[in-house]
Amino acid sequence: MAGSKKILFVEDDRFISDMYSRVLRKSGYTVDFAYTGTEGYAKAQAGGYDLILLDIMMPEMTGIEILHKLRGEDGSGFPDSRIIVLTNLAQDAASKDALKAKADGYLIKADVVPSQLLEIIASLGI
């Protein structure tokens, strides 16, 4: 049972984060929210999350910046947290930036419906 798994959802659009988290909660995950980049970074730094879902385009700090800060230069930071970028930026460049910043995944919101996200998370063993 995934009851004990904690997910941090960093997304400035509440409509979108509500949509995904509704399904995640129903599946037994504990979901925390952050609505700005700085808030997201602060919460993530506090630690304890099995998965962090990160938007890129956010006020104050972008998702890529948060990734860099969390993972650090050598990419070894927060080894217990999986970090997946969940964005609508479909550009190749953004995807590669995320890879370089040691993201564990890169998903396009417009192409991933909540049930698919659930499947993906489950496939990661979370």
Next chain:
Amino acid sequence: MRESEKFRRQAIVLFFAVGLFPALIVSSLWYVVTRNTPGSSLLGLGGIAVPIAILGLLPAIILGLIFAELLSHPIKLISEAIYQMKQGNLSYRTHFQHDSEFASMAADLNDIAAGMQGIVSQATGETEVISAERNKLRAVLDSMDDGVFAIDKADRIMLFNKAAQELTGRSIAEVAGQLSEKVMPFRRDGELIMASWLADRRVAKREQGEWRNLQLYRADGEVLYVDVRAVKLPEDPNGIQALVTFHDLTKSHNLEEMKVDFVALAAHELRTPVTAIKGYLDVLRMELDGKLNDEEIEIITRTELSAKQLAGVINNLLNISHIERGDLALNFQQIDTSKWLKGLQKDYTTRAHVQGLSFKLQAPAKLPKIIIDEVGMTEVLNNLVENAMNHTPTGTITVSTKAVGDELEVLVTDTGSGIPKEALPKLFTKFYRVEGLHTTKGTGLGLFISKSIVEAHHGHIWVESELGSGSTFGFRFPVAGNGEVPDNTLKGVKEKAHGWIKKNSVR
């Protein structure tokens, strides 16, 4: 002194001399006769002899004058005519009243003068025409909005019209004789493009000779965006090797950029609500799982399909802005062809079913693996299948595929209305929509985008259609990719059309 005058004088002297002898003889005889006559004194009779001798001279002088005039006149006339010709008066004509050798000589002279006059007037006319043409050419060049310049063999600038001066902010004095690569350096993405190279290439490759959207730096450092045409003139007598015309597109280039940026921004903004629509429909389906009847499920399915179509339109808009910026970034990966097609089959079948059509996938059991940008090629197939469905009221949409040599061929065949013959050549151009078809669906972008994506894979796309009996759209591309080394940055990453997840993500 002119010859005719000299001749006249000589003639007079001659006749005078000739007249002198009879006069001397007459006066001497008279002297001898009168000396022996009695009663006459020497002085008396001899005194008369001198005036008589002088009287004898008179006719000689008169005759001399008349003969001299008769002889020298034609020579004088001819000499005058030659003198006039020498002075450039070619309209001068000489006249003789009587037939003589002189008259025919004069007539010949007149003919020569007339002939020369003709040649000279023709030459003068031509010179006038040439200088008029030159002025006209200069006026035309200077009245053009496009910049024009010419280069010689050594790539030095020979001609520089007014527009070129205004557009570049350089004067003729600054550029004349300078190397064109120094003062008129066209660039594409920073790389220098020589005007002479453009002209040579046009000849060698038989290209249209137009290079679009090159950059040209003004004297003040501002960048211009220009379309350039270069024509070779190797036979030019003035030594012009090539003529280069450039059309300033900076304004429309900037506008175009704004438009592309706007479209990209608008499309991006549209993505968020579409994400929500698709997402909430999915939530609805999950939460009401088992509680919905068939009709309700059908309603959700149709709404989902519409949302997907909308997402497709948005993707096309985003693709267009990438194509126009020239940064259609493709991510080549090796994929399993059968799996790829089967994944799409599900969606196409549902879609066909909703529209009362049937969908068939015809593929051999074994297909070669292909190196493609999966997102892009899926977009191509989506566009073709969508078009087929939009133009097929009843019947079947078939996607068939097979390996042909080193290439994979994909055909999308419908049993629809077909496309008028005259529309076929324009189908793949941007914003083109076939007029008079029953459907008003489509933005006119899908086929243009598909062509761009297929060509980026070094493939080609085509259509065959007959009005009333359906159409077949096909595309073919090398299975080994476009020759570029597949991007390995995402190696070890499971990539799908919707993104990627690291395979060994367990930390």
